[in-house]
Each structure stands twice: as C-alpha cells, then as structure tokens.
Amino acid sequence: xxxxxxxxxxxxxxxxxxxxxxxxxxxxxxxxxxxxxxxxxxxxxxxxxxxxxxxxxxxxxxxxxxxxxxxxxxxxxxxxxxxxxxxxxxxxxxxxxxxxxxxxxxxxxxxxxxxxxxxxxxxxxxxxxxxxxxxxxxxxxxxxxxxxxxxxxxxxxxxxxxxxxxxxxxxxxxxxxxxxxxxxxx
Amino acid sequence: xxxxxxxxxxxxxxxxxxxxxxxxxxxxxxxxxxxxxxxxxxxxxxxxxxxxxxxxxxxxxxxxxxxxxxxxxxxxxxxxxxxxxxxxxxxxxxxxxxxxxxxxxxxxxxxxxxxxxxxxxxxxxxxxxxxxxxxxxxxxxxxxxxxxxxxxxxxxxxxxxxxxxxxxxxxxxxxxxxxxxxxxxxxxxxxxxxxxxxxxxxxxxxxxxxxx
Numbered sequence: 549x550x551x552x553x554x555x556x557x558x559x560x561x562x563x564x565x566x567x568x569x570x571x572x573x574x575x576x577x578x579x580x581x582x583x584x585x586x587x588x589x590x591x592x593x594x595x596x597x598x599x600x601x602x603x604x605x606x607x608x609x610x611x612x613x614x615x616x617x618x619x620x621x622x623x624x625x626x627x628x629x630x631x632x633x634x635x636x637x638x639x640x641x642x643x644x645x646x647x648x649x650x651x652x653x654x655x656x657x658x659x660x661x662x663x664x665x666x667x668x669x670x671x672x673x674x675x676x677x678x679x680x681x682x683x684x685x686x687x688x689x690x691x692x693x694x695x696x697x698x699x700x701x702x703x704x705x706x707x708x709x710x711x712x713x714x715x716x717x718x719x720x721x722x723x724x725x726x727x728x729x730x731x732x733x734x
Numbered sequence: 735x736x737x738x739x740x741x742x743x744x745x746x747x748x749x750x751x752x753x754x755x756x757x758x759x760x761x762x763x764x765x766x767x768x769x770x771x772x773x774x775x776x777x778x779x780x781x782x783x784x785x786x787x788x789x790x791x792x793x794x795x796x797x798x799x800x801x802x803x804x805x806x807x808x809x810x811x812x813x814x815x816x817x818x819x820x821x822x823x824x825x826x827x828x829x830x831x832x833x834x835x836x837x838x839x840x841x842x843x844x845x846x847x848x849x850x851x852x853x854x855x856x857x858x859x860x861x862x863x864x865x866x867x868x869x870x871x872x873x874x875x876x877x878x879x880x881x882x883x884x885x886x887x888x889x890x891x892x893x894x895x896x897x898x899x900x901x902x903x904x905x906x907x908x909x910x911x912x913x914x915x916x917x918x919x920x921x922x923x924x925x926x927x928x929x930x931x932x933x934x935x936x937x938x939x940x941x942x943x944x945x946x
Contacts, residue, residue: 572803576799576802576803579798579799579802579803580795580798580799583795583798583799587789587792588789591788591789592786597789597790597792600789601792601793605798605801605802605805608802609802609805609806609807612806613807670782670785671787674782674783674786675786678783689783692748693780693783693784694783694788698748698749698750699745699750714744714745717748718744721744721776721779724779724783725779728779731782732775732779732782
C-alpha cells in the first residue's frame with residue numbers, strides 16, 4: 549500500500565508537470581499548498597506581514613516564470629523557498645531593513661492581559677533579535693528553526709555548501725544567545 | 735572522560751548526526767555536565783525562538799491564490815523555429831555518433847577491400863578499381879634519399895602532399911573527420927553543461943544568494 553505522503557508527492561509532481569505546460573489552475577493549487585511557508589519565510593526575513601504577502605506573491609510569480617526550467621531533483625518547496633528568500637533579500641535592499649514592530653507580535657488569546665503583554669514583549673524581543681542578524685545568517689536560521697529544513701535541504705534551497713549552512717547557523721545562534729541572554733538563563 | 739563534543743552539539747541538536755558520531759556524542763553527554771548544559775542552552779534558545787509568532791492577519795488562501803493568479807504574466811511559448819532548433823540541438827549527439835560510426839565503417843571497409851584487392855582476391859576487378867599504386871611508400875623513398883639533392887627532397891615532399899600526407903588521403907581524411915566529430919561533441923557537451931546550469935535556477939536568483 550502506498551503511503552499518503554508518497555501519493556501527495558506524486559500529486560504534486562503531476563501539478564508541477566501541468567503548471568510547467570502552462571496550467572494556471574494547477575499552479576494555483578501549488579500556490580495554495582506552499583503559501584503559508586513562503587509567507588512565513590519572507591515575514592521572518594523582513595518583519596512586516598503586509599510586505600511579506602506582497603513579496604510572497606512576487607516569489608510565486610517568479611516561480612511561475614522560471615517553472616519551465618525547474619527539474620524535480622530537489623523538492624518543489626525548497627525551490628520555492630530559494631526564490632522566496634531571494635525576493636526577501638531584494639525587498640530588504642529596497643526597503644532598507646523594514647522592521648514594523650506593530651506587526652511583529654501576536655497575542656495568544658488564551659492568556660490573561662499580563663501574560664499577553666509579556667508575550668508581546670518577548671515576541672518583539674525575539675523578532676527584533678532575529679531581524680538584527682545579517683541576512684545570510686538570518687535566512688539559514690529561519691529555514692532551520694521555523695521551517696524545520698535539514699542542513700541538506702537548506703544547502704539545496706540556498707545553493708550553498710553544507711559547511712556554510714553549519715557555520716552561518718552557528719554564527720546566528722551565537723549572536724542570538726548574546727542578544728537574548730536575559731531570556732536564556734537556564 | 736572523552737573530549738568535549740561541543741563542536742558537534744548543534745548538529746546533534748538539529749538531528750543531523752548519525753552512526754558512530756551520534757553514539758560518541760550520546761555517550762559523552764551521559765557523563766559530561768558541561769556539554770549537557772551547552773545542549774540545554776541550544777534547546778532553550780530553540781524554544782525561545784518559537785515565541786516569535788508567525789505572520790498574522792493574512793489574506794485568506796483563496797484570495798491570495800486569486801491575487802497571484804491575476805498577477806501571473808502570460809508565459810510566452812517558444813516559436814516553432816526555436817522548438818525545432820532545440821530538438822535539433824538535443825539530437826546533436828546522436829547525429830555525431832552516427833557520423834562517427836559512418837566514418838569508421840567506411841574506413842574499415844575501404845581498408846579491408848583495398849587489402850583484398852591488392853592480394854588479388856578481387857581478380858580483374860582490382861585493375862579497374864584500384865588507383866595506380868605508387869612505386870613505393872613515400873617514407874621508404876625518403877629514407878633512400880640519404881645522399882639526394884635538395885631537388886630530390888622537394889620532389890618527394892610535393893609528391894607526399896599530392897598523396898595527402900605520409901599516410902595517404904584516405905587515412906588523413908578519416909583522422910581529420912574523427913577529430914572534427916570529437917571536437918564538435920566536446921563543444922556540444924560544454925554548451926549543454928552551461929545551458930543546464932543556466933536553466934536550473936534564474937541567474938539573478940543565484941547571484942542574490944551568493945552576495946547575501
């Protein structure tokens with residue numbers, strides 16, 4: 549019996565093949581499946597939800613344009629993330645590191661007002677610390693910590709060697725441990 | 735106690751270790767409070783990072799998909815001549831292989847037929863088909879001219895050229911054709927490699943990441 553994951557991958561392959569031939573509906577389904585991940589990657593990179601949605605749309609448009617050249621050797625998600633991180637880097641260059649603090653935190657509705665305020669502050673601090681990282685390290689951290697990609701997948705998505713992934717991740721974590729030292733007392 | 739494994743802790747924390755290295759790190763962690771503390775710091779940092787919430791108040795998936803759909807440019811389809819060119823380019827190695835096989839076959843068949851006719855196996859056919867054979871090989875003639883004048887040497891050189899070099903027209907032509915086929919194949923291979931790299935991801939995307 550074939551597993552559900554295998555079937556889903558197969559279906560995605562069919563969608564990609566159709567979209568490569570110009571099927572917009574198939575591409576729409578791919579967009580629907582990867583929207584959340586792409587928006588979040590860009591959001592973690594630039595810190596502004598509205599900007600992230602625009603950039604995510606831009607990433608999907610670029611993906612549509614480059615789709616005929618896509619070869620399914622690497623997962624479609626990694627390929628789209630690669631485009632999305634490039635778009636995010638372009639946005640950062642254009643907008644000169646937009647950090648909209650109002651857009652960063654979310655209030656967990658299950659908590660009381662004080663906890664919520666603390667949660668907001670903590671969320672802000674963590675978000676700011678991540679945004680303060682150099683883009684090259686930030687993108688590796690985002691893909692590892694928030695999207696759960698393996699080193700190999702990150703290397704594949706960013707087109708860099710695994711050793712570089714490890715060193716950038718190490719740099720990012722070391723910087724975060726310094727900037728978030730107050731919250732890290734074990 | 736074995737050496738500290740701090741250098742491997744991140745990879746261990748990220749689930750990237752396997753085999754002997756994993757066993758080594760786990761065995762060390764069981765007996766080393768310092769490395770355990772380092773690992774705990776990594777775990778606390780990972781938990782802390784999750785406190786930063788994901789993007790909220792996003793456009794609904796349907797609306798997002800619709801917006802992307804509206805912004806999608808029309809993808810230009812290749813014109814017929816470009817498609818034909820692409821197919822021709824992709825079939826180039828087959829054509830070169832065919833050309834190589836043809837040249838080799840002609841060379842071998844001609845050699846065998848020539849040898850057979852010279853041995854008299856072709857009977858009267860040889861007289862009609864074989865060109866007038868030279869009096870001796872050109873190289874042999876050159877060796878016999880050890881005390882010849884410059885005029886004699888020039889005459890032999892001209893004759894050598896006339897016969898297509900010391901190996902004769904047939905062999906020289908075959909070698910030249912094989913060299914040309916080889917050169918074309920390597921050129922195709924190089925262009926294929928460049929084409930493949932170019933198509934895999936957009937050139938600008940690669941440039942961005944390298945500089946980022």
